[in-house]
Amino acid sequence: MATQSVTMDAAGVDNVTGHKNMLQLIQLRWIAVVGQLLTIEVAYYGFHIALPIKAMLGVLAALALFNVVSTVRWRSPKEVTSRRLFVALLFDVAAFTAQLYLSGGATNPFIFLYLLQVTLGAVLLSPRATWTLVVITVACFGGLALFARPLALPLDHAGGLSSPYVQGMLVCFALDAALLVIFITRIGGNLRERDARLAGLRQRAAEEDHVVRMGLLASGAAHELGTPLATLAVILGDWRRMKPFMADPELLQELVEMQAQVQRCKSIVSAILLSAGEARGESSVETTVCTFLDDLVGEWRNTRPVQSFAYDNRFDEDLPMVSDSAVKQMICNVLDNAIEASPGWCCLEAAREGDALVVTVSDAGPGFAPEMLAQFGKPYQSSKGRPGGGLGLFLAVNVARTIGGSVYAHNRPIGGAVVKITLPLAAITFEENEIHGS
Structure with missing residues (x-):
C-alpha cells in the first residue's frame, strides 16, 4: 500500500513539475515575441534593411496567438507530458525557422538562437526527443543555407564592432546567454524541487x-x-x-x-x-471528543507517577467520535516523553482551531536539541541513550500523518519543549446520523 501510494504521489509531483516547466516555456515565448518585434523594427526602420515585414509580422502574430492559446490551456495545473513539451518546442523552432527564412536564412546572425531550443530540450525532454530536436534544428539550418535568400548585410568582419553583422552576432550571443541562465536556472529549480519531493515521498514510504x-x-x-x-x-x-x-x-x-x-x-x-484488528472481546466505543480526552488524561494520570500536571480542555462545542486506540496511544506517547523529560511538571491543552483538534503538550525539561528538532519524527532520534529510543514520537508523527494531521515541536523561550498535535476533525469525528441512521 505504501509503495502504491508513493507511486501515485510521485506521478502527481511529475505533473506539477511538468506544468511549471510549460509555464516557463510560455514566458520564454512572450520574450521571443517582444524581442523579435523590436529586432524587426530596429532592422527595418533603424538600419533600413529590406525585409518582408508583413510576412514576418504575420509569423509573429501566429506565434503570439499560439502563446495565448497555450496560456489559456495551461492556466490551471494539468498533466504535462514530455511529448507535449516537445510539441511546444517544435512549434517554437518552426516559427523561428520561418522568421530566419524571411530574413536571410543561414546568414542571419541570430541563427545561433537554435542552440537555446536545443539546450532547453536537453533539460526538459527525454534523450530520444532531444536528439530528434537536434536533428530537426540541424536540418532547418541546412535548409536555410540552401533555400533562403541571403541577408543584404556587409560581412565586413574586419570592421569589428562597427560591422552590422558582428553587432548582430554580439546581440545574439548576449541574448542566448542571458535567456539560458535565466530559464535553465528556473527549470533547474523546478527539477530540484521535484527531486526533493520525490526523496521525501520515498522516505515516507520507508517510514510507513x-x-x-x-x-x-x-x-x-x-x-x-x-x-x-x-x-x-x-x-x-x-x-x-x-x-x-x-x-x-x-x-x-x-x-x-x-x-x-x-x-x-x-x-x-x-x-x-x-x-492490529485482533481485539480480545473489546470493541470501539462511541464517545465524544471531550469525553475521549478527559478519559485519556484520567487513565494516564492514574497509571503514571505524575507530580504536577496541568490539563486545560478548551474544545468548546463537543462532537461525537469513536474512541481510537491509535490516537489515544499517540497522545499518551507524547505525554510519556514529556513526563520523562520533566518529572516535576507537564501540561496538556486541547482546543479547536478551525476544522482541527489541536492537542498541545508542554514540559519544563531541557527541551529538544537543535539536531533533534531538525530530525523530528525520525526513528531512533532520541537523547535517552537506550535502544529503541525515539520510537514514541516517530509513531506519533506517522499516526497523525496517516489521518491527515501533523505533529510539530519547538522549544519554549522560558525552557522546556512543546509538541503540537493537529488532527482534522473530519478524520476522527462523525455525524450522529451516520451511526444511528445507517
Whole structure:
C-alpha cells in the first residue's frame, strides 16, 4: 500500500513539475515575441534593411496567438507530458525557422538562437526527443543555407564592432546567454524541487513500511506476552491472600502496586491487539471528543507517577467520535516523553482551531536539541541513550500523518519543549446520523 501510494504521489509531483516547466516555456515565448518585434523594427526602420515585414509580422502574430492559446490551456495545473513539451518546442523552432527564412536564412546572425531550443530540450525532454530536436534544428539550418535568400548585410568582419553583422552576432550571443541562465536556472529549480519531493515521498514510504513491520512485531509480541502476564496476575492474586503479605502492610502495598503494573501491561497488550484488528472481546466505543480526552488524561494520570500536571480542555462545542486506540496511544506517547523529560511538571491543552483538534503538550525539561528538532519524527532520534529510543514520537508523527494531521515541536523561550498535535476533525469525528441512521 505504501509503495502504491508513493507511486501515485510521485506521478502527481511529475505533473506539477511538468506544468511549471510549460509555464516557463510560455514566458520564454512572450520574450521571443517582444524581442523579435523590436529586432524587426530596429532592422527595418533603424538600419533600413529590406525585409518582408508583413510576412514576418504575420509569423509573429501566429506565434503570439499560439502563446495565448497555450496560456489559456495551461492556466490551471494539468498533466504535462514530455511529448507535449516537445510539441511546444517544435512549434517554437518552426516559427523561428520561418522568421530566419524571411530574413536571410543561414546568414542571419541570430541563427545561433537554435542552440537555446536545443539546450532547453536537453533539460526538459527525454534523450530520444532531444536528439530528434537536434536533428530537426540541424536540418532547418541546412535548409536555410540552401533555400533562403541571403541577408543584404556587409560581412565586413574586419570592421569589428562597427560591422552590422558582428553587432548582430554580439546581440545574439548576449541574448542566448542571458535567456539560458535565466530559464535553465528556473527549470533547474523546478527539477530540484521535484527531486526533493520525490526523496521525501520515498522516505515516507520507508517510514510507513517501518511502521508496518513494527506493528507486526508488536502484534506477535502481544500474543506471546498474553500468557505470562495472565500467569503473573494469578500468582499475585494468590500472594495477596497469603498471611505473610496480609500481615505486612508495606509488602501488601508493594504487591498491590505490582498488580496494578501487571494490569497496565495487560491493557497495553490489549491496545496493541486492538490496533492490529485482533481485539480480545473489546470493541470501539462511541464517545465524544471531550469525553475521549478527559478519559485519556484520567487513565494516564492514574497509571503514571505524575507530580504536577496541568490539563486545560478548551474544545468548546463537543462532537461525537469513536474512541481510537491509535490516537489515544499517540497522545499518551507524547505525554510519556514529556513526563520523562520533566518529572516535576507537564501540561496538556486541547482546543479547536478551525476544522482541527489541536492537542498541545508542554514540559519544563531541557527541551529538544537543535539536531533533534531538525530530525523530528525520525526513528531512533532520541537523547535517552537506550535502544529503541525515539520510537514514541516517530509513531506519533506517522499516526497523525496517516489521518491527515501533523505533529510539530519547538522549544519554549522560558525552557522546556512543546509538541503540537493537529488532527482534522473530519478524520476522527462523525455525524450522529451516520451511526444511528445507517
